[in-house]
Amino acid sequence: MDLPVLIKTLRNALQHDTLPLLREQLEDVHPADYAAALTEFSATELWSLLTVLPRAEQAEVFGYLPAEVQVSLAISVSRRKLSPIIRQMSSDERADLFNQLSDEQRDTLLPALAQAEREDLLRLSAHEEGSAGAIMTSDYALLPPELTVREAIEVLRLEAPDKETIYSSYVVDEARKLIGVVSLRDLILAPVSMRVDDLMNTDPIFASVELPQEEIASLIAKYDLLALPIVNSEHQMVGIVTYDDAMDVAAEEATEDFHKTATIGKLDGNVKNAGIGLLYRKRVFWLVVLVFGNIFSGAGIAYFEETIARYIALLFFLPLLIASSGNAGAQAGTLMVRALATGEIKLRDWGYLLGKECLVAGLLGLTMSAAVLGLGLWRGGADIAIVVSCTMMLVVMAGSLIGLSLPFLLSRFNLDPATASGPLITSIADVTGVVVYFSIATWYLGL
Amino acid sequence: MDLPVLIKTLRNALQHDTLPLLREQLEDVHPADYAAALTEFSATELWSLLTVLPRAEQAEVFGYLPAEVQVSLAISVSRRKLSPIIRQMSSDERADLFNQLSDEQRDTLLPALAQAEREDLLRLSAHEEGSAGAIMTSDYALLPPELTVREAIEVLRLEAPDKETIYSSYVVDEARKLIGVVSLRDLILAPVSMRVDDLMNTDPIFASVELPQEEIASLIAKYDLLALPIVNSEHQMVGIVTYDDAMDVAAEEATEDFHKTATIGKLDGNVKNAGIGLLYRKRVFWLVVLVFGNIFSGAGIAYFEETIARYIALLFFLPLLIASSGNAGAQAGTLMVRALATGEIKLRDWGYLLGKECLVAGLLGLTMSAAVLGLGLWRGGADIAIVVSCTMMLVVMAGSLIGLSLPFLLSRFNLDPATASGPLITSIADVTGVVVYFSIATWYLGL
Known part of the structure; x- marks a missing residue:
């Protein structure tokens, strides 16, 4: 569906009070397109249109909204209503949103999350802006080295819904140190009784949590990676950065350098919406x-x-x-x-x-x-x-x-x-x- | 291994005539790094160092070499020696190389390829420079709609070694028209007896073969795709563009726009090597x-x-x-x-x-x-x-x-x-x- 058509459909549904019908009508609309259409509506309308969707999709569409719209919703909508969406977001998107809120707003939002999510969020948002830590996600798939290929695929099948990607899985030792990477492609191709630690690549490309994000993006581009594992100073696995986030970083960096050619300072967000x-x-x-x-x-x-x-x-x-x-x-x-x-x-x-x-x-x-x-x-x-x-x-x-x-x-x-x-x-x-x-x-x- | 260390290792092997030992020593070196190191050597040395590797890896490393080095090798090395490598390259990389050769050089290279590869190559390289057709690959995974999930995974297992990606598979009807896309993630998660056409996304994002490549790159970035299916004017599937090629296109476009800010014309390749x-x-x-x-x-x-x-x-x-x-x-x-x-x-x-x-x-x-x-x-x-x-x-x-x-x-x-x-x-x-x-x-x- 074209963007103007989509916006018209949404506007009609609002005017004629036929919101519940939308869910079926819009089944095939991509979350990115839905989010783009939503930005044309006021905060109240946007919220009605967003909550028409099934819960999991709400979080996905919310993740595609521009940062400033996310923040304004987070401020204006009640915690009780917003927290289910926040809880479903991927951990890196949640941390991004969190970093843009004031201390007070954070304090309002935090109790809405489960203990584990709260700790994860605080850990992720503690990293310096512009570093690998600030863009990584903690929703990655871990595999114990002693599993067989058959068992590994079973583990991934169970964990897939909560993971950013299952196409790359990471193997760590007891001290959580990164010892290998295995791709789903290799798992599918390998004999089912082979052990993960026999199959894995034992010399994976990785990066430190402090590495600037533009260097993360160039590593991912250079080695054509789907995801890059991020380790702390003890070589313990702390997250991954996926190729789609690397693409966004590369585009932002290019914009920043482009602006600098005309002596314009770093400008976050959209020029059209900038004050x-x-x-x-x-x-x-x-x-x-x-x-x-x-x-x-x-x-x-x-x-x-x-x-x-x-x-x-x-x-x-x-x-x-x-x-x-x-x-x-x-x-x-x-x-x-x-x-x-x-x-x-x-x-x-x-x-x-x-x-x-x-x-x-x-x-x-x-x-x-x-x-x-x-x-x-x-x-x-x-x-x-x-x-x-x-x-x-x-x-x-x-x-x-x-x-x-x-x-x-x-x-x-x-x-x-x-x-x-x-x-x-x-x-x-x-x-x-x-x-x-x-x-x-x-x-x-x-x- | 660091780049300077790698270069030193290669130089030592050349000097002490211990090339055969390299194969084991360099098992864990990424092809991109190996290619970067090779550019420091003369054409003859480069060729010796390249052919030390197993055949499949030779093609991969060759694909990572800068375009101008590929062309100079294609010109200087005999057809008999080069053709096994060319045959192993992915179809889009092969077409890229082909497009940079003179008519005469093309005629020398073509007979070295099998009939199917030759036709594929001519088809791919017929597309206008800068269009989706010029960067797409024809090594994508097709699945018949009537297969069960179990059968589909078996098909992918067999075909994986020749495909650019098996994480997205494409479903076409008898007229080769694109009717759906299914991800390996969905296949892994679905019940094994489910049919592919019940599982697939029937409204996939796709693009025309004539679309400019920068628009291909932005579609892939916007929808966070791993690969974008490319169709001709009859909606028949003709290829895919993968995220890693989209990243390269986005970087090239950014460079081109960046250069234009200072009224510099379009410059292909590296500034350091430009004449x-x-x-x-x-x-x-x-x-x-x-x-x-x-x-x-x-x-x-x-x-x-x-x-x-x-x-x-x-x-x-x-x-x-x-x-x-x-x-x-x-x-x-x-x-x-x-x-x-x-x-x-x-x-x-x-x-x-x-x-x-x-x-x-x-x-x-x-x-x-x-x-x-x-x-x-x-x-x-x-x-x-x-x-x-x-x-x-x-x-x-x-x-x-x-x-x-x-x-x-x-x-x-x-x-x-x-x-x-x-x-x-x-x-x-x-x-x-x-x-x-x-x-x-x-x-x-x-x-």
């Missing part, structure tokens, strides 16, 4: 910082006021020279920032890449020089054409080499290389451009 | 286009030469005014480009977002005005301070509204919104900034 104040706060910091960065360009111009006053035609070329330098620098910087983020290049590659950039930027500079030579002749005569053309060559190269190096420099000092975004590089390139241009002009025109 | 000529070609086009865009700023300055000559102090503020306008515009544009790419916002949201941007940009403009007021007083006196401050307010708002609207405008005319990147917005904001600044100055200073 005016939040958007202002995420944008204002760097805008103001860069104003002060650009004072240096102004100062450069002021320093050469005499040259400019004598040859005011030089000003015509100023915007395109400094813009070209900034653009070439932004290109080089962006290539490096992304390649560092995806792991394609490492800090140690700087020298090699700098050498290559000299050649690429040299070619770019020559092309740009040629492009402005005619323009220089037309607007300012031979002398100015030579000045403009030489300046272009130099500033494109300077901009490119600065743009390429800045991300490495920031990385070297453990700062986020993505901060070396277009606007920062442009500001530095601008100053360079002004100084180079008017220096060459002053010298060549013999002022 | 000088390729990098030059991907960067030069927009750099030259933008030079001509910046001529308008130059023309704006030339038009106001008289004003500038009389109040040369105005020039001090020019870089920071036009940079602020461009930076604010780049922020607004980037927010929109990314949100349009992830589907968070649609074309119809433009009006609402424009209204919101008026408020955000207004606040930003006020802050920036205040920030430069003092600077204006210090450098130029009260009159210039007022001119600079008013200009800042106006150009930050103008830049933001242009930056926000440009991606929508491009989308509206079916152009890629990501083209509305920082440098393009900056160029437009520059012209606006120059004209607004000197117009206000000319008017207010009564020139």
Whole structure:
């Protein structure tokens, strides 16, 4: 069913009071689509439409709702009504919701959960934001090593409804240390009397609970894993991160880096729903910082006021020279920032890449020089054409080499290389451009 | 084993001619790691190290090698030696490799394959680049609808070694039309005598073979799918795309959009390995286009030469005014480009977002005005301070509204919104900034 059709169906059911009929009508609608449709309704309507569904599906749809909608429901709906849904959610989604509530709201919600769920929730939400611990789930399948394949499949059959995945199962020793992984595929293929510890992969890929979540996502992508086991400092198994959560993390990381290219701070959630104040706060910091960065360009111009006053035609070329330098620098910087983020290049590659950039930027500079030579002749005569053309060559190269190096420099000092975004590089390139241009002009025109 | 340790082990084996011992030593090394280590060796060494492995693993490791290494091996190694590996590769990886070869190289490789593999390969590689067809695999598990659960599991057990996944199986009618999907989890949980067509989900999520691959990736992410069935225009099942390929597509798309923020053309493969000529070609086009865009700023300055000559102090503020306008515009544009790419916002949201941007940009403009007021007083006196401050307010708002609207405008005319990147917005904001600044100055200073 299309989203607009679905929304219309839901609206009709509300208006004509035919909610109970919905359950049958919507049997084949995917929880993600149902959740998307629900966001179009007010909190009260949303709650009526959600509770029409069978209990297990309520939790699933609730899990697909945007975080801010979940939180507003958690606040507005009574604990007695909400707790059955919360109890059915998967442990990682529950922890996510919990982390967004105030202390007071948490205290209201906690008593609604069973002892085991409560402990699990507190344990999961204790992990630092952005770490593996904060996105892992504790609903994973454990298998004792001494089981046979037949027994193992029986165990999984019983446990499946409560587990995030049964396609990967984990084997731990008495101290809960991770000793192996076995896939359902291997279990299905193996002779039924084989022992789990003979079948399992004894050298599984795993990660520490403190590893940043973007590194978790790249491990999962690199090894094509369905789920990655997470261990604590004693190598004890504490959770798993599944591929679907890794996909969400990768998308969020890409958005964050993308925003940084335009000096926008980290923005959680949807741009459409973000408040005016939040958007202002995420944008204002760097805008103001860069104003002060650009004072240096102004100062450069002021320093050469005499040259400019004598040859005011030089000003015509100023915007395109400094813009070209900034653009070439932004290109080089962006290539490096992304390649560092995806792991394609490492800090140690700087020298090699700098050498290559000299050649690429040299070619770019020559092309740009040629492009402005005619323009220089037309607007300012031979002398100015030579000045403009030489300046272009130099500033494109300077901009490119600065743009390429800045991300490495920031990385070297453990700062986020993505901060070396277009606007920062442009500001530095601008100053360079002004100084180079008017220096060459002053010298060549013999002022 | 760490990558440096692994590389050292391989290098030792080559030097001391102990290759046969490697097989046992490296049993637990993941194919992705082995492939990463192999890229450090020359083609001949790489081939010796690859063929030490058991046949099935050779294909797996080969599949993890970067595309350019695969192609160079395909060209340099004799057909007789290579064909067993090619035959073992999964069908989508084989088609990827095939698509990168010249016609002549394809003709050399094709006879090495069995009839069925050849037809499959030609069919897969006939699909348009960037479409679902180009990334799907034909190694999926089919189940006849009349089987019982017990029989279905037996079928999967037999077929598993040749299938990309057995966690999702597909049910088709006599005309090969997709009628259902059943997961291994459901099969394991169901009573063994239940029929597949009673168990299957009869309304599965599917996609057309022509759908762009980034939309395939978002469907898989949205519905948390392990694999998405692909159908042709007659609704016949033709392949599946698995979550791991979707992750790669999403990462590539993000890289492409990321590069576009700095006007870099689509770059396949690794930046580190890209040739000088390729990098030059991907960067030069927009750099030259933008030079001509910046001529308008130059023309704006030339038009106001008289004003500038009389109040040369105005020039001090020019870089920071036009940079602020461009930076604010780049922020607004980037927010929109990314949100349009992830589907968070649609074309119809433009009006609402424009209204919101008026408020955000207004606040930003006020802050920036205040920030430069003092600077204006210090450098130029009260009159210039007022001119600079008013200009800042106006150009930050103008830049933001242009930056926000440009991606929508491009989308509206079916152009890629990501083209509305920082440098393009900056160029437009520059012209606006120059004209607004000197117009206000000319008017207010009564020139």
